[in-house]
Amino acid sequence: MQSTTSSFTMRALLVTGFLSITITSTFSVAKDTNTESETCSYNEVEMLELSPREFDQNLEKGWREVAKAEACREAAADLIHTYYTKNEISKGAMRTFVWHEGQLRAEVGQYQRAISLMKQARKPPEKDMSGWNYYVDATIAFLQSDREELKTQREKLAAVPKPEGFNPTDADGNPIELQWPLNLNIVDKFIRCFDQAYSEVYTECTAEK
Template sequence: MINKINKLWLFVMSRFVQFLLVSVMLVPIGAKAAQATCIEDKAALLELDFMSFDQDFEGGWRAVADTPGCKPEAVKLIEAYQQQRTDLSDGMKHTLRLHQAQLHAELGHNEAAIALFRQSYKPDEQDRSGWNPYMDATIAFIKKDKPKLVDAIARLKAVPRPEGFDPRDAEGNPIEVPWPPNLTIVESYLRCFDMNYVEVNVEGQCPRPKNDETAD
């Protein structure tokens, strides 16, 4: 009787061990399959022209980034695009680095984001729209450095409107364009200082001031 029980026990245990082995083997396969769904044809994406790769809001790297769990693959894709393409202007490279930085910030990779944001500064003589104060404010918000954020906002507000600035639509009609650019977002950094980059920039959780008044 005891031998029969022992044999039965050994049989049950052997089946259990087999089940565990199969489960362990399947986990990496499933993970790889999930990762593969992020990018179906990487070569085709890398062959896209800049506008299709970067400015198509339903294609290029954005389609990858918008797939749940695929933002890290989108970051790598932008990096691969920059490395492979030899026809990118400095302006195109600047834009791609900025978008990489934003993705890193959304992922909480703060050091990587800050390093790339710093690479996007313009020479002072070329910065007529307050881009550098905007970058300063973004970095200060990520680092949770309120004095530097307040200082960056003040410098951005002080950027003068260019002489002859007269924005118009495609039909030549005057349009109202807030000046300076990006002031609304940097003021939201101060207004919602305790939130993170995703909550303010992606999820829109930072409420606007009443009557659209700007924050002090």
């Protein structure tokens, strides 16, 4: 895997955050509250004081800053877990946080832990207008090496109608163009790259159907 998070990965993580708002730790905490693991370091107190949006969506703050280095993906996942454990956040934000923690766990090969987290990221069916749950279940099927279930969830996602008035924006309120159905391109990569690791699907896999 590349030494830093690919732009594709970061965009994918960022978009899921907008649309859903919806192992023992490997680092130690020093007396000055700076947390370190190999090349990873951050101030836990400052991290926990960030707003949920700052912590999750700002590329220069929060867990994304920690996750820029490949060796720090697990530390970033641990940081997300610490953040939502020690802060009071909304149900929608919780779905986002457990999803992003799950993605990071999957990137470092912790598939079972990732699956458990991702299951918690499902929305109530009546509130899922974008096929989010199909994307979640497709991702889980990929991690479980269940090709048939992955294809089933892909077809369900592909059939989701685009809602009227669908006008997505970025964190600053600027309009952004997204292909519909959302995340279908990622699910298609899961199918094309079925025999690859989760991390390779987002960075290195170039397999054809």
